[in-house]
Amino acid sequence: ELKVEQNPLFLSMQEGKNYTIYCNYSTTSDRLYWYRQDPGKSLESLFVLLSNGAVKQEGRLMASLDTKARLSTLHITAAVHDLSATYFCAVDINLYSGGGADGLTFGKGTHLIIQP
């Protein structure tokens, strides 16, 4: 059974600081998704990482994937209040490894509060 663990689950940080959210998963995979969710709202797709060493950046957010370590990171640079949200990583198993039968497995989410 694929397990996805995020840490930390709660993070309060100040504007202007840098921080990293970690996503560990239990089974070999190179299908890693990051989503953002505002309270009571939908999940907004941030990044899809599809290979070992993949790195994607959008604004102050940068995501990376290390399939050997089964680890993805979401790095926040010079945080601003607007980035306050819950961030989820989700994993599926590559189609050619027999994946696609169980949908995405989500982590519990990291609730991020950025204070002025």
Next chain:
Amino acid sequence: DSGVTQTPKHLITATGQRVTLRCSPRSGDLSVYWYQQSLDQGLQFLIQYYNGEERAKGNILERFSAQQFPDLHSELNLSSLELGDSALYFCASSVAPSSAWGNTIYFGEGSWLTVV
């Protein structure tokens, strides 16, 4: 706006009742996924349809069923409702047959179900 449309946005119903949640995928997307989000279980994959056929099944209860129609919209039917079924139900869509393909999966705004 992700382009995935869900109705109703909110509904309150009594235990033992049956409800139907409706989802229209993004234009051009053939896959529809259903997810349940609750405080205790987090985000859980329920079921997926691709071009009218069931493609993957997750932690969906026997009391729940779904289908995808020829126009690609989907319905999730929840019957014999219990208090524990109260949750936010998301529909998502993608162009690919599976989340293991690595295509972006777009989520709708969700349907809030409260069982009293």
